[in-house]
Amino acid sequence: MTVLLDRRDGVGVITIDLPERRNSLTLPMSAQLVEHVRACEQDETVHAIVVTGTPPAFCAGADLTALGEAREEGLRAIYAGFLAVAGSELPTVAAVNGAAVGAGLNLALACDVRLVGPKARFDARFLQLGLHPGGGMTWLSQRLVGPQTAAAMTLFGQVLDADEAVRTGLAFRKADDVVAAALEFCQAAAKAPRDLVVTTKRTLRTTATYHRHDDAVETELVAQVASMETPAFAELLAAMRERISRQA
Secondary structure (H helix, E strand, O other): OOEEEEEEOOEEEEEEOOHHHOOOEOHHHHHHHHHHHHHHHHOOOOOEEEEEEOOOOOEOOEOHHHHOOOOHHHHHHHHHHHHHHHOOOOOEEEEEOOEEEOHHHHHHHHOOEEEEOOOOEEEOOOHHHOOOOOOOHHHHHHHHHHHHHHHHHHOOOOOEEHHHHHHHOOOOEEOOOHHHHHHHHOHHHHHOOHHHHHHHHHHHHHHOOOOOHHHHHHHHHHHHHHHHOOHHHHHHHHHHHHHHHHHO
16 A cells, blocks of 8 residues: 555554655555545544655655546546545644645645645646646635745746745744654644544634634634533533642
């Protein structure tokens, strides 16, 4: 299997493992990516997902030999892997340790957060290959970095290194060991009640479409009241009261 799944401390680590081809995605690999995302979602011990690649690349895009034969059905099959990540109910972090090119860029953009290693590179490269961008890349990139940087990457072939990615907001943080940093980053989600993590991510997506603060207040109120009625909240509240009583 060329896409691996490892579970570590409440985090599912999905690794694209075809380094001799710079982790270029094939149709079977995209299907494996979908399977692993679903497996994480169905595993109650997994609270977050990290996506990475075996060095030297994160993911160098779709395998062009497969892409050359693809039309709509084949392209949708290639998209399926990163769309599964984009649609996951669990928090997702891309640990970008090398080049993220084309479909590999889409895979990184599909995650909720991107952490970068020193050798990270973000390269759209669609036009240079004679291809129109696909998989929602134009929407994802503009949403994350704004129209100017998205245009620079898409129309003018600008490649962002790790520092530029952090500066433009494409990545959240740079780390020497980006996979270890991503695992540590996920621990807050891993230690929180899983249902609460899933609900909070759902609320983030919902309120992102709102135009009025009042609407967000009402949506959050319903979910917050529900969270106060859970056993997990009752246990945390009881523990807090006990600590306060000991200090009195």
